Each structure stands twice: as C-alpha cells, then as structure tokens.
Amino acid sequence: MNQLKSSVKKHALNSQDVYQTLNIKQEKSFFKRFLIPATVFASLILTVFFGSLVNAPTQDNELDVANAIAYFQLEINPQFEIAVDEDGYVLQIKALNEDAETFELEIYMDKKVEEVVEQLIALATEKGYINADDDVDDFVTISSILIDEENEEDIENIESIGYKIRSRIEASSEVDPRTNVVYVKATIAEKMEAEGKEVPLGMYVIHGMVDVDGEMVPVNEYVQNENALKKMNKAGVIITKRTQDQVNQPIDPPINDNDDEDDNDNTNDPKDNSNEDNNTNDPQDNSNENNNNNEGSSNSRRP
Amino acid sequence: MKNSEDDFKNIYYATFDELSKYVYFRVNNLEDAQDIVHDVYLDYYQHVFKKNKNVDHVIAYLKQMAHNQLISFYKDKQFKTIQTDILDEQLDNIVAPDDVELEVFEKFESERIWQAVNQLNAIERKIIIGKFRFDMTFKEISEQLSINENTIKTTYYRSLQQLKKFLDK
Numbered sequence: 001m002n003q004l005k006s007s008v009k010k011h012a013l014n015s016q017d018v019y020q021t022l023n024i025k026q027e028k029s030f031f032k033r034f035l036i037p038a039t040v041f042a043s044l045i046l047t048v049f050f051g052s053l054v055n056a057p058t059q060d061n062e063l064d065v066a067n068a069i070a071y072f073q074l075e076i077n078p079q080f081e082i083a084v085d086e087d088g089y090v091l092q093i094k095a096l097n098e099d100a101e102t103f104e105l106e107i108y109m110d111k112k113v114e115e116v117v118e119q120l121i122a123l124a125t126e127k128g129y130i131n132a133d134d135d136v137d138d139f140v141t142i143s144s145i146l147i148d149e150e151n152e153e154d155i156e157n158i159e160s161i162g163y164k165i166r167s168r169i170e171a172s173s174e175v176d177p178r179t180n181v182v183y184v185k186a187t188i189a190e191k192m193e194a195e196g197k198e199v200p201l202g203m204y205v206i207h208g209m210v211d212v213d214g215e216m217v218p219v220n221e222y223v224q225n226e227n228a229l230k231k232m233n234k235a236g237v238i239i240t241k242r243t244q245d246q247v248n249q250p251i252d253p254p255i256n257d258n259d260d261e262d263d264n265d266n267t268n269d270p271k272d273n274s275n276e277d278n279n280t281n282d283p284q285d286n287s288n289e290n291n292n293n294n295e296g297s298s299n300s301r302r303p
Numbered sequence: 304m305k306n307s308e309d310d311f312k313n314i315y316y317a318t319f320d321e322l323s324k325y326v327y328f329r330v331n332n333l334e335d336a337q338d339i340v341h342d343v344y345l346d347y348y349q350h351v352f353k354k355n356k357n358v359d360h361v362i363a364y365l366k367q368m369a370h371n372q373l374i375s376f377y378k379d380k381q382f383k384t385i386q387t388d389i390l391d392e393q394l395d396n397i398v399a400p401d402d403v404e405l406e407v408f409e410k411f412e413s414e415r416i417w418q419a420v421n422q423l424n425a426i427e428r429k430i431i432i433g434k435f436r437f438d439m440t441f442k443e444i445s446e447q448l449s450i451n452e453n454t455i456k457t458t459y460y461r462s463l464q465q466l467k468k469f470l471d472k
Contacts, residue, residue: 008435
C-alpha cells in the first residue's frame with residue numbers, strides 16, 4: 001500500500017478509532033460475573049464466622065458478630081469498620097488502615113455506636129486528622145451497610161441507628177461544628193466492590209466509581225477538589241451541625257412529612273430509597289437517650 | 304442465547320466500510336461523518352443488539368438508521384451544498400496522470416500527508432478519500448457526487464499534483 005493510501009486509511013473514518021470511541025464494555029466472563037463475587041462473599045462470611053481469617057484486619061476487637069445486623073464504616077482518614085447488633089451496640093471494631101491502628105479500639109466494645117462514632121471523630125480531631133483551622137474543609141464519611149437487605153426488621157433497626165448517629169453528631173459538643181459529616185447508605189455489594197478496589201467505601205459510593213489511576217485518595221485530600229462537596233451532597237446526607245448555642249439541646253425526631261422538609265434539604269441521593277422520612281416512624285427511637293448522653297460516657301453499657 | 308461483544312465486533316467490522324461510505328458522501332466533512340457513524344453504531348448496540356432484536360439485513364438496517372440520523376443532522380444545521388461545478392478554466396492546467404506518480408508520496412510521513420490532504424478543497428478531499436479510503440472507482444465516486452466521471456478524474460489528478468506541491472513546500 002502506498003503512503004498516501006495508508007495515511008488516508010489511518011485518518012479518515014478509521015474503524016478501530018471509531019470502535020474505541022463507542023466504549024463498549026467487554027461482557028463479563030462467567031469467572032468475573034460469578035466466581036469473583038462468590039469468592040469475595042465467601043471470604044466475607046468466613047471473616048464474620050471465623051474471626052477474620054480472611055482479609056484479616058490490622059487490628060481486631062470483637063464480641064460475637066453472628067448477631068451483627070449491619071456495619072458502619074467511618075472514614076476520617078483513619079478508617080474504621082464497626083459491626084453493630086440490632087440495638088446499635090458495637091460487636092466488633094476494626095482498624096482498616098494504618099492511621100486507625102494508632103487508636104485504642106477495645107474501649108469501644110459493647111458501647112452504643114453513635115457514642116463510638118462521636119468519640120472517634122473527636123479523638124481524630126485531637127490527633128490532628130481533622131483541622132478546622134486550616135484552609136481545607138474537613139469531611140467525615142459514615143457509611144452504613146445492612147447485612148441482610150431483605151430483612152424488614154433490620155431495615156427499620158438500621159434506620160433507627162442511623163438516625164441516632166446523625167442526631168448525636170448534630171448535637172455533639174465534642175465534634176467541631178465546622179466538620180462536615182456525611183452519612184451514606186451503602187450495600188454489601190458496594191462494600192465488596194470498594195474492598196476489591198481498595199478504596200474507602202464512602203468515597204466509592206459518593207464517587208460511583210473509583211478514580212482513575214487506581215490511587216486511593218484519603219478523605220482530606222479528596223475534599224480539596226472543589227466538586228467534592230457537591231458530589232457528597234448528592235450521594236449522601238450532609239449532617240448540618242448546629243450552631244454553638246443549639247448544641248446539647250434535644251433534637252426531636254421529625255413528626256410528619258411536612259416537618260421533615262427542612263431536615264431533608266440536603267438529601268438528593270437518588271439511591272436513597274429509604275428516604276429520611278423513615279425517621280418519622282422510627283419505632284425504636286428514643287430521643288432522650290440520643291441527646292442526654294452527649295458526654296460520650298464510657299459507662300453507657302448495654303442495659 | 305445472549306449476544307456477546309465479539310458478535311457485535313463482527314457485525315461492526317463487516318459493515319463499517321459500507322456504512323461509512325454511505326454517510327461520508329452525504330455530509331460535508333469527515334468529522335460529521337465520523338460522529339454520525341459513531342452514533343449509528345451506538346444506537347444499534349444499545350437498542351438493537353443488546354436487546355437481542357432480530358435484524359435480517361444488518362447493513363440495510365444500519366443505513367436506515369444513518370438515514371434517520373442524517374435527517375436529524377440536516378434539521379439542526381443549515382444545509383450547505385458542496386461546490387461541485389468546476390469551471391473549465393480550472394481544468395486547463397491539469398497534468399497528465401503519469402506526471403504525478405504515487406511513489407512521490409513514499410518519502411513523506413503519514414501525518415504530514417494527512418495535513419496536506421486537509422488543505423485540499425472539499426470536493427478534492429472527497430475524491431481522494433473515496434479513492435484511497437473506500438477503494439472506489441471513478442464511476443462510483445461520480446455517482447455518489449453526481450459529477451461527471453471525467454471531471455472526477457481530472458480533479459483527482461489535479462488533487463495529487465496539489466498534494467505534491469503542499470508536501471514539497
């Protein structure tokens with residue numbers, strides 16, 4: 001083929017170039033579609049039942065996770081995973097990265113998860129992971145993952161526990177009001193995918209897809225991106241902190257749909273099927289318990 | 304049985320040249336042709352192939368899709384006709400075919416040649432691309448452009464000479 005012909009064939013309506021722009025994804029093979037998720041799921045089950053033999057955490061503190069109904073992942077940048085029972089008591093807490101290993105986690109066992117989350121955020125602030133005085137907005141992501149997504153009772157329980165966490169943070173005197181706390185609902189599948197890609201779950205859910213060059217981006221680095229707040233607002237609930245004079249005032253759960261509107265202003269998450277309105281019918285809510293306990297006492301043991 | 308990506312690839316590569324040619328000679332420039340061809344295959348993939356719809360004559364189906372895209376394309380843009388009337392005086396200085404051998408292009412890089420092709424006028428470029436990209440005969444190009452075959456020939460040879468001039472600069 002002469003050079004002119006070759007040049008024209010290369011540049012004019014080149015079939016390979018156009019095909020690439022179609023961006024048609026390779027169909028997943030049987031191996032990718034079934035075997036990998038099955039293996040990951042099996043490892044998750046093994047982790048739950050056999051004390052983390054697989055995917056062993058760097059630090060592990062647990063009671064009996066067989067009763068766990070959900071996990072919460074807290075990303076500050078220290079990153080923790082907390083297994084809770086139906087009443088929101090901590091059954092297991094793991095450090096998911098090196099920063100989290102510097103925290104003593106045993107002391108949080110069998111405490112209410114909302115109290116633990118509050119204390120961990122406060123401690124992370126003390127340790128300098130959150131610095132409200134610098135130029136960078138601080139974000140904390142709390143992701144809830146329900147283990148049995150079909151179980152109606154568990155769905156109600158996780159809604160209730162999630163509400164308590166949000167209320168607790170909102171009313172907390174220990175969490176700096178300038179810290180943005182994002183509450184995200186994730187699924188087991190998203191958790192496994194995030195683990196597979198080695199990125200924080202909250203980031204994974206908010207981003208939809210992991211960045212890019214495959215590099216894990218900590219929360220505090222990620223938020224330097226100007227679009228971060230917008231993305232987080234879309235994907236989760238930004239817990240708006242109260243002003244100082246409101247701190248420690250009781251937070252009443254919403255009473256009806258209309259009253260909910262203000263609370264839900266920031267809720268644009270299309271995935272959020274449960275809707276924040278569920279809080280209105282929270283069967284287990286005990287707002288006194290939520291709000292009279294802001295000191296984060298370590299005496300709050302299971303009744 | 305569900306279609307696989309390989310099935311789509313086979314259809315794509317088997318039909319691409321014919322569909323591209325069909326579209327290219329119905330729009331003014333290459334970029335528009337590429338966009339339309341791209342959109343046709345994407346629509347086909349999403350709305351026909353992935354849904355396992357049965358299509359008897361794929362290329363005819365794709366051309367119909369392209370036809371619809373072209374209607375939509377010209378609805379959005381003001382139609383510009385290609386300048387097809389070549390004046391006799393413009394043809395006066397056309398050299399004989401043998402004067403411009405294709406071998407002269409061998410010493411130039413592909414990118415440079417393509418830059419030169421882009422300096423040709425619309426009709427010259429159409430003929431060059433028809434000839435070298437789609438391996439069309441003068442008669443076929445003449446039919447596509449509704450221009451006399453002899454005019455196509457003379458324009459073709461003049462285009463080669465032009466290209467050589469651009470490259471020699």
